[in-house]
Amino acid sequence: MKLAKTYAFLKKDLSLIEDALEVSVYADQEILNEASLQLLKAGGKRLRPVFVLLASKFGDYNLEKIKNVASSLELIHMASLVHDDVIDNSDLRRGKPTVKAKWDNQVAMLTGDYIFAKALQQFTEIEEPRAHQILSHTMIELTIGEIEQIKDKYKVDQNFRNYLKRIKRKTALLISSSCQLGAIVANTDNKSEKALFRYGYYMGMSYQIIDDILDFTASEKELGKPAGSDLINGNITLPVLYALEDPLIHKELTNLFSNKKQVTSDAIKPIISKIISSNAIEKAKKVSDMYLQKAYESLQLLPNNQAKESLENIANYIGNRKI
Amino acid sequence: MVSLMKYIEIIKYYEKLITKSIKQVYLQEHLKHPLIEIHKIVALNELIKSDKKQENLVLTTMLVQIALNTHDQIGNHFDERHSEKEQQLTVLAGDYYSGIYYHILASNNNLSFIRLLADGINEITQKKMHAYYNTYENIDIFLNDYELIEAKLISKVASYVNEKNAIPYISKWLMYKKLQYELVQINNDRKTFYQQLIIETVIGINGKKQLKNTLTYSLEKLDQDLSVMNKHQWSNTLEKDLDLYHISLLQKKGNMTLEEGLSK
Numbered sequence: 001m002k003l004a005k006t007y008a009f010l011k012k013d014l015s016l017i018e019d020a021l022e023v024s025v026y027a028d029q030e031i032l033n034e035a036s037l038q039l040l041k042a043g044g045k046r047l048r049p050v051f052v053l054l055a056s057k058f059g060d061y062n063l064e065k066i067k068n069v070a071s072s073l074e075l076i077h078m079a080s081l082v083h084d085d086v087i088d089n090s091d092l093r094r095g096k097p098t099v100k101a102k103w104d105n106q107v108a109m110l111t112g113d114y115i116f117a118k119a120l121q122q123f124t125e126i127e128e129p130r131a132h133q134i135l136s137h138t139m140i141e142l143t144i145g146e147i148e149q150i151k152d153k154y155k156v157d158q159n160f161r162n163y164l165k166r167i168k169r170k171t172a173l174l175i176s177s178s179c180q181l182g183a184i185v186a187n188t189d190n191k192s193e194k195a196l197f198r199y200g201y202y203m204g205m206s207y208q209i210i211d212d213i214l215d216f217t218a219s220e221k222e223l224g225k226p227a228g229s230d231l232i233n234g235n236i237t238l239p240v241l242y243a244l245e246d247p248l249i250h251k252e253l254t255n256l257f258s259n260k261k262q263v264t265s266d267a268i269k270p271i272i273s274k275i276i277s278s279n280a281i282e283k284a285k286k287v288s289d290m291y292l293q294k295a296y297e298s299l300q301l302l303p304n305n306q307a308k309e310s311l312e313n314i315a316n317y318i319g320n321r322k323i
Numbered sequence: 324m325v326s327l328m329k330y331i332e333i334i335k336y337y338e339k340l341i342t343k344s345i346k347q348v349y350l351q352e353h354l355k356h357p358l359i360e361i362h363k364i365v366a367l368n369e370l371i372k373s374d375k376k377q378e379n380l381v382l383t384t385m386l387v388q389i390a391l392n393t394h395d396q397i398g399n400h401f402d403e404r405h406s407e408k409e410q411q412l413t414v415l416a417g418d419y420y421s422g423i424y425y426h427i428l429a430s431n432n433n434l435s436f437i438r439l440l441a442d443g444i445n446e447i448t449q450k451k452m453h454a455y456y457n458t459y460e461n462i463d464i465f466l467n468d469y470e471l472i473e474a475k476l477i478s479k480v481a482s483y484v485n486e487k488n489a490i491p492y493i494s495k496w497l498m499y500k501k502l503q504y505e506l507v508q509i510n511n512d513r514k515t516f517y518q519q520l521i522i523e524t525v526i527g528i529n530g531k532k533q534l535k536n537t538l539t540y541s542l543e544k545l546d547q548d549l550s551v552m553n554k555h556q557w558s559n560t561l562e563k564d565l566d567l568y569h570i571s572l573l574q575k576k577g578n579m580t581l582e583e584g585l586s587k
Contacts, residue, residue, distance in 0.1 A: 027449055027452075028449060029450075029453050031456055032448065032452045080418070083415075087411045105398065106455060107452070109394045109395075109417075110394075110451055110452050111448075112394075113444055114444070114448040114449070116421060117442075117444035118445065120438070120441035121442065124438040124441070129429070132429035132432075132434065133430060139422040139426075140422040140426055142422075143418045143419045147347070147349055148349075151349050
């Protein structure tokens, strides 16, 4: 089943959000306009808007209001991606040239700042103080997650807790906030809001772990970037942490990371093969499944409706991504 | 003299407040403290004098300014003087400062000011993109464009506190202070983003000497413009010759006490 099929009933609303996104990134300045549109047209699953819409279905579904939240969150996600590409010096995202590759770093920086400002301009249409407190907190945590990632780069000796905390900040919080903000703007009851927040958090954790697994197991074509990019960039993810329990892999990676200049795609290939043939992928998948299970349990607290079914199906889809 | 002392205290107060707000251990360990444009603190403080939320408004406007200035440091080629890690953290530092401004205003439920500053960022990024990728026939046209970038946030705040009439004077005053600052940097052989931008975009300015001569000439012109505006109500508050950088720098170096500085 394709992901979009799991929330097919939102197709019309998502299409309106897509239109709103296109209108909101419009800039009078030509380069800025082209760069913003390039970023928008690069696609993406629009998962955050989907979560906002689905969460809102548990309360008063006012699309005009919800549209602002959904598109603001996607804009914040986009702004962070365009800056991430400068940080990682990435030329490709989803198989397409990044803004920094097509133009340059400066254009990417200004485009990110512009889109971030657009997100806040839109989000301030929501006059609910708690929503702003949640979003601003999430944005700070998101940046701290990225800072922590840089701090932990090429550090072979780090623990699972570090990793989980990092992916919570980097990925899970924006997804849980999408669910929570959807609930808040639709005035759902507290119990539902809490359940939706938890669902988003567990889903986000599971999603990121699977992404980290796919970095080893998927092809370059499927990833839209070279396989093993995370490890080449010095990022120690969950499969690597498990693989490092093997003293030989630990020794080999420690040696390689002792001099960053020698960390090339060719040099890392033998280590990637060893990680794949170890039981690290399987162990990481088990952790992802555990989070997924928690996500299902959170859904049990919600009333039965079409949105709940979709949230379950999204969890199924995430959990069954081919690894 | 009294006003100078008052300004120094205000600057010190806000510098501390800004430093405290953006405190992040890892960023502090790896990046230089961001440059705080002290003339903007003074201008903002004077503009927002009668607002109860003065402190928050000055602080958050300065945080946005610092965030944008921080991102200006990201060049197209990683600067050889800085490590890759410093460049990466510089990107995140700008994002972090933006997050902090939003969080402070969200905690105070000041949605209108969040929107106002977001409008400002939006307009500044559009104007910057135009300026950075333009070719200017001469420095005057460049300075006209840059004045709008330099004063945009403060102009927004001036409108917010119903002090629109202050904008023409404050914009010129800030540009005057900006050029003074840049000339000091040139004299001390310190390269800045602004100098590089002029060399890359204005036709006919190639080296340090030409840049220095051009900026000196532009400063004289701005001096004349400000003298013509000497009847403007803001010319008494933000005096043309108010040399805050000099006093502030000497104080930081510990070369003199506040009182000594004032007596010179």
